[in-house]
Amino acid sequence: MASKKIHINGIVQGVGFRPFIYSTAMKFDIKGWVRNSSAGVDIHATGDENNITDFIETIKSSPPPLAKIDTLIETTVVTDEFTDFKILPSKYIPEAFVPISPDVSICSECKNELFNPEDRRFRYPFINCTNCGPRLTIIKDTPYDRPQTTMAPFIMCDQCKVEYENPLDRRFHAQPIACPNCGPYVWLERENHKILRGDDAIQNARQLLSDGKIIAIKGLGGFHLACDATNPKAIHNLRERKKRSDKPFAVMVFDVKTASKYCTLSKSEKSLLNCKESPIVILKKKNDQVLPEAIAPGRKTIGVMLPYTPLHLLLLEKEKSFPDILVMTSGNMSEEPIVTTNESAIEELGSIADGFLLHDRAIFTRVDDSVLLENNGEKYFFRRSRGYAPNAIPLPMETKEILAVGGELKNTFCLTKNKYAFISHHIGDLKNLETYQAFSKGIQHFQNILKTKPEYIACDSHPEYLSTKFANSYSEKERIPLIKIQHHHAHMASCLVDNMWNGDGLVIGVCLDGTGYGEDGQIWGGEFLIGNYQEYERLFHLEYMPLPGGDKAISNPNRIAAAYLWKLGLEWDERIPAIHSISQEEKKIIVRQLEAKINTPNTSSMGRLFDAVASLIGLRHMITYEAQAAIELEQICNTGIDDAYDFCLEGDLIILKKIFTDIIDDLDHSVPVSTISSKFHNGVANMVLEAVTALRTLNGHHSVALSGGVWQNQYLLNKTQRLLEQAGFTIFLHKNVPTNDGGISLGQSMIANEILSK
Ligand SMILES: [Zn+2]
Numbered sequence: 189m190a191s192k193k194i195h196i197n198g199i200v201q202g203v204g205f206r207p208f209i210y211s212t213a214m215k216f217d218i219k220g221w222v223r224n225s226s227a228g229v230d231i232h233a234t235g236d237e238n239n240i241t242d243f244i245e246t247i248k249s250s251p252p253p254l255a256k257i258d259t260l261i262e263t264t265v266v267t268d269e270f271t272d273f274k275i276l277p278s279k280y281i282p283e284a285f286v287p288i289s290p291d292v293s294i295c296s297e298c299k300n301e302l303f304n305p306e307d308r309r310f311r312y313p314f315i316n317c318t319n320c321g322p323r324l325t326i327i328k329d330t331p332y333d334r335p336q337t338t339m340a341p342f343i344m345c346d347q348c349k350v351e352y353e354n355p356l357d358r359r360f361h362a363q364p365i366a367c368p369n370c371g372p373y374v375w376l377e378r379e380n381h382k383i384l385r386g387d388d389a390i391q392n393a394r395q396l397l398s399d400g401k402i403i404a405i406k407g408l409g410g411f412h413l414a415c416d417a418t419n420p421k422a423i424h425n426l427r428e429r430k431k432r433s434d435k436p437f438a439v440m441v442f443d444v445k446t447a448s449k450y451c452t453l454s455k456s457e458k459s460l461l462n463c464k465e466s467p468i469v470i471l472k473k474k475n476d477q478v479l480p481e482a483i484a485p486g487r488k489t490i491g492v493m494l495p496y497t498p499l500h501l502l503l504l505e506k507e508k509s510f511p512d513i514l515v516m517t518s519g520n521m522s523e524e525p526i527v528t529t530n531e532s533a534i535e536e537l538g539s540i541a542d543g544f545l546l547h548d549r550a551i552f553t554r555v556d557d558s559v560l561l562e563n564n565g566e567k568y569f570f571r572r573s574r575g576y577a578p579n580a581i582p583l584p585m586e587t588k589e590i591l592a593v594g595g596e597l598k599n600t601f602c603l604t605k606n607k608y609a610f611i612s613h614h615i616g617d618l619k620n621l622e623t624y625q626a627f628s629k630g631i632q633h634f635q636n637i638l639k640t641k642p643e644y645i646a647c648d649s650h651p652e653y654l655s656t657k658f659a660n661s662y663s664e665k666e667r668i669p670l671i672k673i674q675h676h677h678a679h680m681a682s683c684l685v686d687n688m689w690n691g692d693g694l695v696i697g698v699c700l701d702g703t704g705y706g707e708d709g710q711i712w713g714g715e716f717l718i719g720n721y722q723e724y725e726r727l728f729h730l731e732y733m734p735l736p737g738g739d740k741a742i743s744n745p746n747r748i749a750a751a752y753l754w755k756l757g758l759e760w761d762e763r764i765p766a767i768h769s770i771s772q773e774e775k776k777i778i779v780r781q782l783e784a785k786i787n788t789p790n791t792s793s794m795g796r797l798f799d800a801v802a803s804l805i806g807l808r809h810m811i812t813y814e815a816q817a818a819i820e821l822e823q824i825c826n827t828g829i830d831d832a833y834d835f836c837l838e839g840d841l842i843i844l845k846k847i848f849t850d851i852i853d854d855l856d857h858s859v860p861v862s863t864i865s866s867k868f869h870n871g872v873a874n875m876v877l878e879a880v881t882a883l884r885t886l887n888g889h890h891s892v893a894l895s896g897g898v899w900q901n902q903y904l905l906n907k908t909q910r911l912l913e914q915a916g917f918t919i920f921l922h923k924n925v926p927t928n929d930g931g932i933s934l935g936q937s938m939i940a941n942e943i944l945s946k
């Protein structure tokens with residue numbers, strides 16, 4: 189006989205860990221106990237020595253699907269007399285923390301019960317178990333127990349209670365456990381009247397969707413607006429009422445098979461669609477697809493997700509007369525944050541939706557759908573949110589407790605502790621008041637649930653970012669030091685952390701981006717850096733071009749094109765589509781701004797160069813959502829073309845004149861715009877290769893990190909990747925966080941930590 193104490197850390201609570209320990213103890217005839225503490229899970233195991241070894245091996249090798257063991261420490265202790273194995277009440281240690289699980293899409297066992305007429309939860313839209321269901325969206329505080337969630341008002345019925353208390357039940361301590369007798373319910377509301385509840389409500393909503401109506405649906409982390417994705421009129425109505433002219437809508441289909449009817453799917457794309465995080469996966473539309481162009485205008489791709497809650501499954505259920513694909517777009521007005529309460533849905537979405545499918549389980553934290561795509565078999569994030577946040581991201585080294593507040597657009601914040609970074613769900617554009625409030629509340633909430641109190645705060649060096657202003661006052665109020673970090677250094681560091689780079693030596697950072705505040709007060713975004721977590725040097729950048737009207741110019745690529753031509757000394761020829769699209773009056777204003785340098789900052793942004801080219805060739809002169817022109821330029825690329833325009837490197841500058849004269853020349857010779865776009869993309873990829881090769885010759889560095897919003901461009905990314913690989917470079921691409929500004933909070937925290945450790 190032997191005894192061991194075992195302490196386990198990681199995601200081990202709210203994931204069926206104790207029942208698993210309990211049944212494993214039974215299997216190996218182990219006596220003793222298991223207990224949750226606010227620092228993890230503690231086990232006292234007594235039994236045959238070999239059995240204890242097998243017991244521990246089983247814990248390590250086959251934990252429950254949602255569990256993630258970070259550390260398991262075993263110590264031999266004096267053998268105690270136990271007659272059985274018990275689950276003891278939780279022990280609460282105030283300052284200790286255990287990571288909490290993200291929201292998880294419905295598991296296969298719950299799915300089976302949902303559609304099993306014999307089951308007592310047959311067609312119950314809130315079915316869940318320890319392996320699936322809501323988490324982050326409903327947690328108000330830790331330890332993760334029902335009274336600390338938005339399930340608190342629902343009193344468990346006797347049957348649920350038995351399951352909840354039985355260590356061998358799949359629902360043992362499943363905090364959101366519910367059934368039709370005791371849990372939340374759905375209802376349909378039209379013109380301020382509850383008209384139907386339960387399954388009748390869902391069926392009626394389906395009928396309305398079939399009839400071309402728009403329905404607001406309360407989901408897991410917020411509302412969706414849904415309509416029949418095969419009905420152009422319904423989509424048109426949705427666009428018009430939502431005031432969203434071109435930005436693509438995501439769709440939801442019942443299963444992978446339906447997805448493959450509309451999109452081409454690789455094996456790894458199939459598994460991404462099906463994974464427990466259930467993100468929106470960006471897929472290639474089939475050429476013969478029958479979907480209306482209006483779902484994703486100008487795109488070869490479409491964002492697809494599968495139903496991730498029981499309610500979604502019931503809504504999408506297959507039936508001949510029902511559309512097998514629904515638009516499921518965020519429930520908001522244009523750029524507002526997603527609505528989360530029934531009251532605000534009716535108020536804010538009242539002018540959009542023809543009906544409301546509501547329920548009475550409150551959403552505590554607004555969490556948007558995650559968006560990603562597959563790149564060479566790996567996940568590549570555009571937005572990391574539902575299903576992933578607040579999972580810990582492992583860090584290459586121990587860190588101080590730091591709060592990094594991220595950027596201004598696509599904001600996320602990040603808290604570090606021990607060897608982990610906890611990056612928030614997608615917060616959004618801080619310039620929106622409600623989003624800003626969610627940002628400051630979210631920071632407080634994360635500090636609470638993660639039991640952390642930052643010793644330092646890090647922010648972007650842009651003086652006008654609201655996150656910077658927040659950091660200034662937070663630093664003052666809490667009397668903790670503030671570290672300001674250059675935007676592209678943060679991008680580069682974020683990519684390095686994402687690859688667990690250990691910080692030894694120096695790396696080349698190719699930061700191709702839209703906008704970032706530069707050390708010289710200009711707008712950076714086409715940057716070649718050499719550096720590490722502590723410092724960087726800027727070795728090449730795109731030559732500065734004027735941006736008449738500053739940020740306002742961003743929505744008018746034709747103005748950008750005109751300003752670039754002016755600066756490069758090229759004629760404003762009316763045959764150039766960009767020039768032709770600007771009125772004489774407007775031209776005069778632009779010239780005045782350029783000559784007097786009124787509100788005309790300089791920029792080295794690669795994003796703006798893409799905008800300028802898109803307009804120059806007549807593709808897009810004005811945009812209705814961020815990066816629209818650049819995205820449309822990518823969409824018309826033709827992979828069969830290898831020709832490229834030439835950039836020139838002169839000193840530390842990347843010179844643009846030749847690119848522009850060559851494009852204009854091609855326009856003169858009626859070269860198709862798809863060819864011009866391909867030659868431009870190829871030219872950028874060649875230029876990156878040329879620049880990093882020059883840096884390698886100069887400094888001998890072989891590793892290249894690619895970060896910044898422009899690397900969302902898959903054509904450019906793949907082309908560049910191939911060239912750099914062939915030339916023998918080691919390439920770091922983003923893995924767990926987006927390459928756009930959603931990832932910079934991670935980089936900020938790491939840089940701050942290293943600066944402080946110097
Ligand atoms: Zn389940």
Ligand SMILES: [Zn+2]
Binds near residue numbers: 344348349366368369
């Ligand atoms: Zn019940």
Ligand SMILES: [Zn+2]
Binds near residue numbers: 701702703704928929
């Ligand atoms: Zn950026």
